[in-house]
Amino acid sequence: MTVAPPSRALKLFGTEEPRAEIRTLRAGPLSVELEAGKLRYVRMGGHEAIRGIAFVVRGPAWQTYHPAISNLSIEEGGDSFRASYDGEVDEASGSISFHAEIAGSATDGLKFSVAARTGSDFETSRTGFVILHAVDGVAGQPCTILHVDGSAEETIFPDHVMPLQPFFDMRAITHEAPPGLRVTCRMEGEHAWECEDQRNWTDASYKTYYRPLSLPFPYTIDGGSEFNQSVAVTFDGAAGDSAADGYSAIAVTLGAGSGKKMPRIGIGVPADLGRKSLEALDLLQGVGPQLLIAEYRADQNEADLSACQQLADALEAELVVEIVAPCERPLTEEMSHAAGAIAAAEVKPDAVIVAQARLMDFTLETLEALGVPSFEETYSAARQAFPGVALGGGVLTNFTELNRNHPTPDLYDFISHLTSAVVHEVDDRSVMETLQSLPSLIGSVRAMAGGKTYRVGPSAIGMRYNPYGPSTYDNKTNIRMAFNQQDPRHRALAGSAFTLGYVARMAAGEVEAVSLGAAVGEFGLAYRKMAHPQPWYDDLGDGGGWVFPHCHIVAAVAGA
Structure with missing residues (x-):
C-alpha cells in the first residue's frame, strides 16, 4: 500500500487543525497583533511593551x-484603529457570551473592553482579563503598583521565580520598556487584580489576572448576570532608540564552543510500558541514553518493572526509579514495601526519587499546613529502605510544586522536577516561548539546591501529570490542547525544534542530566499504534520501524 506524503501542516505541527489568523493593527508607532480574539505583542516604536492581553474563560478545573x-470588525486609519467581535463559550460548566471592543490611538494608547453575560449558571476558576508582561528585559526591573485603595508601591519584577504572587490588590502597573518609555496598564472591574510569576509553569511572562486567588475557586457566576471589564495601556516618554517592528529573517550560525559540558540524556519508562520499551531495545541502543527514569507503582505488573532493569543493563545506563509515597501509613512501612516490590522484580536502582503523594497536586500551602510528612521524615525513610542508593529530592510534577515546597540541600544527592509546555496557552508561538523561561527556572533551582546536582525530566511538550485536575486530558481529536499528554507537535518538526531548544537551554545552564519523553507511548521516540489518532503514521501502520523526527534530535544530543 502506497501512502501519500504528509501535508505541510502535519510535517510542521502534527495536526491539520488550522492556525489562528494573525492580524497586525497599527496606529502610528503603536502596533499590536490580534489573534483568536487576544492581543499579543503590544509594541511602541517597535519595542515590546506588553506580551499579551486576553479576556480568558477557564473551566472549574482550570x-x-x-x-x-x-462578527469580527476591523477599521484602520493612519493614527488609530478599532476592532470588535463577539465571543461565546458553551460548555458543560455553563455558557457565557461577551462583546469585545478594542481601540488603539497613536496619542491615547490602547483600550480593550468587554461586556459579558452568562446564559446559564457558569462554573469557572477564572473568567476575566489577564495581562502578560514578558520576562526578557523585565525580570529584576523596577515597577510601580497602584493599589485599589489608591496607594502606590515601588517594587521590582522578581528575578528568581517567585513561588507565590509578587503583587496583590492591583488597579494598575507601570514599568519602563525600554528605559525612557513608561508603560502603564490599568485594569477596571468588580474585584482587584493580582500578579503571579508564570515562569513557574514555564510561561515566559508575569501574569496579572482577575480575580484574586484569596477568593473561593471554582466559583459560579449566576445565569443572566452581566458584568464589564476593561484594560487600558498608556505610554509616557520615549525610548532612546527605535526597534524593528515585526519579524525579519533569522540567520543561524555555529559559533565557537561554549566550554560547557552537555547534560547526560535520559529516557522515561512509564509504569505500564516497561516490556514495550524493552521491545524497542534496538532503537534505544541507536539513541544511546545515559539514564533511564522508571516509574514505579504499587499496582504495576512485575514484568514491566523487571524490564526496566534488563533495559538498563543492555544500555549500560543509570537506572533511576520514581516512587510516590502515599503517606497513608508510617513512611518506613511504605518505603519498605516499595523496596521489597522493586527487589522482587530483580531491579537494583542506582538512584530513587521519592515524592509525597500530596505534592502531585496543586497547592498554595506548606507541607506543615497540609498535614503532609516532612521532607526530613520522607527522605529518612527512603534512605533506610534503599541504603547506598543515591536519593533525588524534589517533585515528580512541574517546577511550580518544587518552588512552593522544596527540601533543604542536605537531605538529597540531586534535585529534580519536570516541565510541560501546555499548561496555559497552547498555540505554537506560546509553546516555543516557554523556552525563554528556562534560564530563570535554572537560576531559581540553583539558588535552592546549594550546589547539589540538578536534573530535569522526563519532560516533553505534553503534560505527564496534571496537578490541577483529576488527570491529563485525552486528545481524541489531535488538536493543540492544554493539559494533554498526546500533543501532536511531539510527532512533528515543531517538536524537534522544541527538543533541541530545550536541551540547548539546559546545557547553557549546566544542568547535569535532561530526560526527554519515553521510548514508546504518548511521549515516545517511535510510532506505535495507540488509542489516540496519529495522522499519517496510522496509515503507515506498525512494523515499519517508524520514528518521529525528534528521535534524531535526542540521539544527536545523547551522542554529543
Whole structure:
C-alpha cells in the first residue's frame, strides 16, 4: 500500500487543525497583533511593551476554553484603529457570551473592553482579563503598583521565580520598556487584580489576572448576570532608540564552543510500558541514553518493572526509579514495601526519587499546613529502605510544586522536577516561548539546591501529570490542547525544534542530566499504534520501524 506524503501542516505541527489568523493593527508607532480574539505583542516604536492581553474563560478545573469568535470588525486609519467581535463559550460548566471592543490611538494608547453575560449558571476558576508582561528585559526591573485603595508601591519584577504572587490588590502597573518609555496598564472591574510569576509553569511572562486567588475557586457566576471589564495601556516618554517592528529573517550560525559540558540524556519508562520499551531495545541502543527514569507503582505488573532493569543493563545506563509515597501509613512501612516490590522484580536502582503523594497536586500551602510528612521524615525513610542508593529530592510534577515546597540541600544527592509546555496557552508561538523561561527556572533551582546536582525530566511538550485536575486530558481529536499528554507537535518538526531548544537551554545552564519523553507511548521516540489518532503514521501502520523526527534530535544530543 502506497501512502501519500504528509501535508505541510502535519510535517510542521502534527495536526491539520488550522492556525489562528494573525492580524497586525497599527496606529502610528503603536502596533499590536490580534489573534483568536487576544492581543499579543503590544509594541511602541517597535519595542515590546506588553506580551499579551486576553479576556480568558477557564473551566472549574482550570481548563482553558476557546471562545467561538463571530462578527469580527476591523477599521484602520493612519493614527488609530478599532476592532470588535463577539465571543461565546458553551460548555458543560455553563455558557457565557461577551462583546469585545478594542481601540488603539497613536496619542491615547490602547483600550480593550468587554461586556459579558452568562446564559446559564457558569462554573469557572477564572473568567476575566489577564495581562502578560514578558520576562526578557523585565525580570529584576523596577515597577510601580497602584493599589485599589489608591496607594502606590515601588517594587521590582522578581528575578528568581517567585513561588507565590509578587503583587496583590492591583488597579494598575507601570514599568519602563525600554528605559525612557513608561508603560502603564490599568485594569477596571468588580474585584482587584493580582500578579503571579508564570515562569513557574514555564510561561515566559508575569501574569496579572482577575480575580484574586484569596477568593473561593471554582466559583459560579449566576445565569443572566452581566458584568464589564476593561484594560487600558498608556505610554509616557520615549525610548532612546527605535526597534524593528515585526519579524525579519533569522540567520543561524555555529559559533565557537561554549566550554560547557552537555547534560547526560535520559529516557522515561512509564509504569505500564516497561516490556514495550524493552521491545524497542534496538532503537534505544541507536539513541544511546545515559539514564533511564522508571516509574514505579504499587499496582504495576512485575514484568514491566523487571524490564526496566534488563533495559538498563543492555544500555549500560543509570537506572533511576520514581516512587510516590502515599503517606497513608508510617513512611518506613511504605518505603519498605516499595523496596521489597522493586527487589522482587530483580531491579537494583542506582538512584530513587521519592515524592509525597500530596505534592502531585496543586497547592498554595506548606507541607506543615497540609498535614503532609516532612521532607526530613520522607527522605529518612527512603534512605533506610534503599541504603547506598543515591536519593533525588524534589517533585515528580512541574517546577511550580518544587518552588512552593522544596527540601533543604542536605537531605538529597540531586534535585529534580519536570516541565510541560501546555499548561496555559497552547498555540505554537506560546509553546516555543516557554523556552525563554528556562534560564530563570535554572537560576531559581540553583539558588535552592546549594550546589547539589540538578536534573530535569522526563519532560516533553505534553503534560505527564496534571496537578490541577483529576488527570491529563485525552486528545481524541489531535488538536493543540492544554493539559494533554498526546500533543501532536511531539510527532512533528515543531517538536524537534522544541527538543533541541530545550536541551540547548539546559546545557547553557549546566544542568547535569535532561530526560526527554519515553521510548514508546504518548511521549515516545517511535510510532506505535495507540488509542489516540496519529495522522499519517496510522496509515503507515506498525512494523515499519517508524520514528518521529525528534528521535534524531535526542540521539544527536545523547551522542554529543
